[in-house]
Amino acid sequence: MPLVTTKKMFQMAYKNGYAIGAFNVNNMEITQGIVDAVAEEKTPLILQISKGARQYAKMSYLKAIIDVAVRENPDIPIAIHLDHGDSVELCKQCVDDGFTSVMIDASHLPFEQNVEMTRQVVEYAHKHGVVVEAELGQLGGIEEHVKGVDDVSKHLTDPEQAVKFVKLTGCDSLAVAVGTSHGAYKFKAEPRLAYEVIEQIRKLLPGFPLVLHGASSVLKEFKDLINKYGGKMPDAMGVPEEAIAKAVKMGICKVNIDTDLRMALTAKIRQVFAEKPSEFDPRKYLGPGREAIKELVRHKLHVLGCAGKAAECL
Numbered sequence: 001m002p003l004v005t006t007k008k009m010f011q012m013a014y015k016n017g018y019a020i021g022a023f024n025v026n027n028m029e030i031t032q033g034i035v036d037a038v039a040e041e042k043t044p045l046i047l048q049i050s051k052g053a054r055q056y057a058k059m060s061y062l063k064a065i066i067d068v069a070v071r072e073n074p075d076i077p078i079a080i081h082l083d084h085g086d087s088v089e090l091c092k093q094c095v096d097d098g099f100t101s102v103m104i105d106a107s108h109l110p111f112e113q114n115v116e117m118t119r120q121v122v123e124y125a126h127k128h129g130v131v132v133e134a135e136l137g138q139l140g141g142i143e144e145h146v147k148g149v150d151d152v153s154k155h156l157t158d159p160e161q162a163v164k165f166v167k168l169t170g171c172d173s174l175a176v177a178v179g180t181s182h183g184a185y186k187f188k189a190e191p192r193l194a195y196e197v198i199e200q201i202r203k204l205l206p207g208f209p210l211v212l213h214g215a216s217s218v219l220k221e222f223k224d225l226i227n228k229y230g231g232k233m234p235d236a237m238g239v240p241e242e243a244i245a246k247a248v249k250m251g252i253c254k255v256n257i258d259t260d261l262r263m264a265l266t267a268k269i270r271q272v273f274a275e276k277p278s279e280f281d282p283r284k285y286l287g288p289g290r291e292a293i294k295e296l297v298r299h300k301l302h303v304l305g306c307a308g309k310a311a312e313c314l
């Protein structure tokens with residue numbers, strides 16, 4: 001099975017009420033931890049690469065690692081996706097590099113400019129058989145917007161506008177702003193998601209795949225380890241997993257996770273360094289980090305409901 005686009009994955013996810021996990025990769029250990037987990041759980045997978053990851057690891061290295069993962073797992077559908085593409089040129093480059101899916105994130109621009117940039121990416125990508133994720137609305141915790149300048153609904157995705165946007169651009173999936181945000185500090189108070197926005201968009205765009213960014217949960221286990229072994233993340237707070245599972249049931253087809261992977265790796269490395277200060281073999285701390293990522297991803301696949309769904313997505 002070669003790399004696949006997300007088309008069939010999203011169709012099945014939508015129809016059967018689960019979501020595909022989209023995990024960020026930056027190096028070999030992270031990729032292996034994720035791929036080992038999906039191989040064991042027989043799960044469809046989206047591996048995503050940000051502009052920063054491309055620069056850090058060098059695209060050619062990351063792509064080669066992913067190609068091996070694809071070759072070694074013929075029964076697992078794997079898509080390779082550009083996360084948060086910030087220009088038409090970068091998206092085109094990724095299409096040329098063999099990505100099967102790209103995201104153009106022009107959500108910070110006025111509606112018309114977002115439409116125009118997205119349209120240009122769609123035109124090029126579709127010509128090459130690549131699918132496009134776009135974004136509408138501004139990510140950010142709801143209470144953060146409440147305290148800010150203006151009212152919350154301005155930042156969340158406007159359902160009517162989403163319909164227009166999808167029609168005008170021809171994008172294949174849409175990242176929506178419903179109260180999540182990137183990173184480890186998503187909420188200062190009670191986490192709250194705007195489920196009604198997901199519900200309205202689903203009603204207006206039946207069958208259309210929606211994407212949830214900023215979906216890490218900041219798991220207590222890793223936060224505690226980091227804080228215990230010299231880290232300082234006391235106020236870190238993520239989206240509770242029950243909230244993610246609820247959003248998935250309402251029509252979210254792709255769930256983006258990066259922070260939780262970073263925290264798992266960091267926690268394990270800190271633990272090894274603290275418990276064995278004389279250790280200096282990278283395999284002795286990256287190995288436990290990779291294992292922690294694997295177990296974390298296995299757990300996430302069950303939260304998303306996609307464990308065991310590889311075959312139906314092929």
Ligand code: G3H
Nearest residue numbers: 024050052053182258259
């Ligand atoms: O949403 C952003 C992802 O976590 C990627 O982050 O741009 O630091 O690689 P990055």
Ligand code: 13P
Nearest residue numbers: 183213214215216258259
């Ligand atoms: P987290 O920071 O919550 O993991 O979100 C990752 C993400 O949205 C990548 O696009």
Ligand code: ZN
Nearest residue numbers: 182213214256
């Ligand atoms: Zn994101």
